[in-house]
Amino acid sequence: MIEIKDIYKNFGGNEVLKGISASFKPGKNNLIIGSSGSGKTTLLKCIVGLHEPTNGEVLYDNENFTAMHFEGRVPIRKQIGMLFQNSALFDSMTVEQNIIFPLNLFTNLSKAEKLDRANFCLEKVNLAGTNKLFPSELSGGMKKRVGIARAISMQPKYLFVDEPNSGLDPKTAILIDNLINEITDEFQTTTVIVTHDMNSVMGIGDHIIFLDNGLKWWEGSNHEIAHTDNKELNEFVFASKFMRAAREKL
Amino acid sequence: MFYSFGRYILLLRLSFRKPEKFSVYWEEVMREMVSVGIGSLGIVAIISVFIGAVATIQTAFQLVSDFIPKTVVGKITRDSTILEFSPTISALVLAGRVGSSIASQIGTMRVTEQIDALEIMGVNAPGFLISPKIIAGVTMVPLLIIISVGLGLCGGYIACAASRDVSTADYISGLTGDFNQVILVVCAVKAIVFGFIISSICAYQGFYTSGGSLEVGQSATRGVVFSCVMILFADLVISRMLL
Numbered sequence: 001m002i003e004i005k006d007i008y009k010n011f012g013g014n015e016v017l018k019g020i021s022a023s024f025k026p027g028k029n030n031l032i033i034g035s036s037g038s039g040k041t042t043l044l045k046c047i048v049g050l051h052e053p054t055n056g057e058v059l060y061d062n063e064n065f066t067a068m069h070f071e072g073r074v075p076i077r078k079q080i081g082m083l084f085q086n087s088a089l090f091d092s093m094t095v096e097q098n099i100i101f102p103l104n105l106f107t108n109l110s111k112a113e114k115l116d117r118a119n120f121c122l123e124k125v126n127l128a129g130t131n132k133l134f135p136s137e138l139s140g141g142m143k144k145r146v147g148i149a150r151a152i153s154m155q156p157k158y159l160f161v162d163e164p165n166s167g168l169d170p171k172t173a174i175l176i177d178n179l180i181n182e183i184t185d186e187f188q189t190t191t192v193i194v195t196h197d198m199n200s201v202m203g204i205g206d207h208i209i210f211l212d213n214g215l216k217w218w219e220g221s222n223h224e225i226a227h228t229d230n231k232e233l234n235e236f237v238f239a240s241k242f243m244r245a246a247r248e249k250l
Numbered sequence: 251m252f253y254s255f256g257r258y259i260l261l262l263r264l265s266f267r268k269p270e271k272f273s274v275y276w277e278e279v280m281r282e283m284v285s286v287g288i289g290s291l292g293i294v295a296i297i298s299v300f301i302g303a304v305a306t307i308q309t310a311f312q313l314v315s316d317f318i319p320k321t322v323v324g325k326i327t328r329d330s331t332i333l334e335f336s337p338t339i340s341a342l343v344l345a346g347r348v349g350s351s352i353a354s355q356i357g358t359m360r361v362t363e364q365i366d367a368l369e370i371m372g373v374n375a376p377g378f379l380i381s382p383k384i385i386a387g388v389t390m391v392p393l394l395i396i397i398s399v400g401l402g403l404c405g406g407y408i409a410c411a412a413s414r415d416v417s418t419a420d421y422i423s424g425l426t427g428d429f430n431q432v433i434l435v436v437c438a439v440k441a442i443v444f445g446f447i448i449s450s451i452c453a454y455q456g457f458y459t460s461g462g463s464l465e466v467g468q469s470a471t472r473g474v475v476f477s478c479v480m481i482l483f484a485d486l487v488i489s490r491m492l493l
Contacts, residue, residue, distance in 0.1 A: 077370060080370055090367075106372065
């Protein structure tokens with residue numbers, strides 16, 4: 001279980017996160033939603049240690065991750081998989097090498113075992129046979145799926161996903177959502193997804209945290225979101241005519 | 251300036267932490283050696299031959315006197331090529347070729363979150379990305395400079411054969427006579443220091459890139475400019491200390 005306690009983050013004089021506390025449920029899709037500039041990605045980066053919080057704590061299974069040095073964090077980081085907004089695949093490596101890379105560094109698996117793992121991960125994301133392609137030869141959706149394959153190659157306990165649907169068409173976006181959902185169910189990962197895509201929110205949002213202007217305004221599930229009377233959340237979720245019409249039908 | 255210097259030293263310290271797995275780092279070192287060494291061989295060979303030829307022609311032009319033996323041209327060309335032309339000019343060219351490549355490669359990895367991806371995996375990103383480049387720099391730049399010295403002296407021979415200002419026999423006689431081995435030590439020290447300067451400064455500039463493609467280009471430019479200035483400064487310091 002991941003817990004965050006009273007997280008503040010400043011960049012110079014700009015206070016981006018203003019005391020956020022939450023816990024992320026194991027084996028569930030935990031969504032952090034909010035408008036652009038609300039602090040979603042900054043919060044995610046604080047949780048995984050890419051940003052150091054100005055104040056507050058991040059706990060992984062009650063271990064204070066924030067207080068740890070680089071070496072102390074390595075065992076926890078080996079349990080983390082992350083899909084970045086732009087996939088962040090290593091350009092100089094093939095798809096297969098990208099997936100095998102963490103296995104090369106942190107496991108003593110044989111070459112055949114590593115290849116088996118890579119093929120298993122690629123099959124999971126429906127990209128079997130793309131082993132020898134380079135990232136430059138892949139479409140945006142394929143890059144995301146390879147990113148997911150790399151993220152799950154170490155069989156992570158925690159999966160972090162930053163804007164999985166940005167730049168994708170609606171059909172591919174739903175495919176990526178379903179894939180993340182399947183992985184969460186199958187591997188029982190604690191999945192934390194940053195998004196502002198309402199399809200994701202309504203489709204896979206087991207547990208949702210809504211941020212606005214660096215503050216947490218609401219917490220609940222996708223079933224509860226349509227009936228909330230929180231003004232800020234309503235303005236965000238039902239900003240479009242389509243969503244307002246959909247709410248009236250609920 | 252002190253902030254940047256401190257950050258540079260800290261980055262170097264992080265770069266030489268114990269590797270997660272030696273074999274993976276070794277592969278990276280080999281890859282970088284090929285990139286720096288084999289990749290730069292062509293340009294180093296071309297400039298070396300021309301520098302040696304030009305040094306010979308200009309030395310011969312300035313020493314037109316019946317009182318000066320022609321063998322002096324070979325001696326001056328040899329000493330100036332080993333002491334200054336090959337190490338310094340090759341290093342300045344390598345700063346442009348290798349340094350800009352290092353800074354832009356690491357800078358691009360930074361802005362496309364590839365370095366973040368390494369850190370998330372628990373990889374010591376400075377160690378994985380920078381230490382192989384520095385090791386490749388301090389090993390391959392000296393080798394390139396040795397080749398440059400050889401080709402520079404060959405360039406001088408070609409110039410003698412072509413111009414006939416100095417006979418090839420006089421040139422060879424000058425090259426082989428009255429040799430002070432200290433200049434080889436100075437050349438070797440310069441080559442190692444220059445290799446370190448090029449790889450570490452450009453890696454530093456790339457690693458702390460922030461923004462987008464424009465900033466990657468700026469980092470590469472800064473890396474090359476700072477490397478060139480530091481190469482010339484180190485050249486002065488080493489010459490003053492060892493000669």
